[in-house]
Amino acid sequence: MSVELPFHLKTLPPEALDVIRYFTAVGDDQAADVDAICEGTGLSERGFSKAIKRLVTKGYAQMESGRVYRLTDQGVNAAQELSEYDASAPVEKESGGSYETFSRRLLLAAPPVLVANQPTTIVVGFDAADPDESLLNPAELVVRLSVLNGEPKAPHDEIFALDDDAAHARFAVTPGNHSKLRLRLQVFQLGPNPDDINAAGGMYVDLDIGANSQASRSLLAFATTVPVMAF
Template sequence: MTELPFRLKTLEPLPGALDIIRYLGKLEEPVADIDTLCDELGLSDRGFSKAIRRLVTKGYVQMVGDQVYRLTDQGRTAADELAEYDANAPEEAETEDLRVERKLIVAIPEKPVAKQPSNVFIGFDAADANAELDDDAQMVLRVSAIHGQIDGDEMLDLGNDPAYNTFTLIPDAYTKLRLRVEAYQLNPNDDGIETCGGLYVDIDVSNTGESGDYKAYSTNVNLLRV
């Protein structure tokens, strides 16, 4: 059975993207304007805008006039691959879950001092070779503390290299605090937000002295491949 190439699978969650390639690929001259594409494929202006923007960015189509689009050579190849796949695919083909694992890391002093600010580093390890992203993922790190004060939500643009944000933690006058980190990802396909995972850690708090060396905690979270 013919399998859809992975680079085209990444377009499946974006409504209309593959259908635009299919439609243009069936034309003798693979060119059409926005009104024709929307009418023929039943796409809204908003849906078409999202799909065509991704296709242009990925090099499958190009604008050749005022709201007129043409398949590129890469787009023609993709149209041929889609035609072969459609001819051989079962009626109810299962789609692959286009998610990849990434390690979320929290580095915090072993024993922060009450009422004293400490830096906390929260981010992600480098991507494994089989889990690389094509584009940067827009992440939201939601951080909260019980018996402590810390910054709230922060955005992080995540590529394939390690990336982190620095947060300021001020423990309250308790012997322990709980730090919770939740990772979310903005979905580029539908403007929604995806829950990726998170962790919490319980930390001893000192009343005096130094905060000590840093200790790292980690967990795997699931990102939408973009």
């Protein structure tokens, strides 16, 4: 089902949306300089200047230093909305028409309470395909994990060659001295051509950070549905 682009994003010029998409691809909690953004988006400095001015004025981005920018919390939320919109839009084939899209459940399992400064293993992956959602060929998906209020600081990517079977990977995270840890998953599907990278949604969860006595061996499961295209 198609997701409508939120009205507040419709008011932004296409160049501004491309800048938001760039931050989604590199990690929307990361900072980037003007040269990197222009190279990643294909914008000229003039086009970027127009885009970033609108994003800063509207509260989606902020200057960190000199020629370095990052998304604000409002911008991160907008990036998620834009990713959901992009993921729901049909992808055109070169010969016309659209690729068939299937649904898969993205899963994240983690303890209900984490302990500050203590490494914890979380599990991320996909459910097996439903019988009517079978893929003829494996789909190459990248799952990007970003951690807020903990380690690792840099996003970590895991590549799945997804067929009809369930698949999962393990990630090690270490909470900091905070009350909550945020785990953010972003999914991208790689297409048949080297430059084909398609946003496929994702999710985030907030987990409590408590004392060692509150640690638990049980796991909480979180899930959402993401689109998978049959190339």
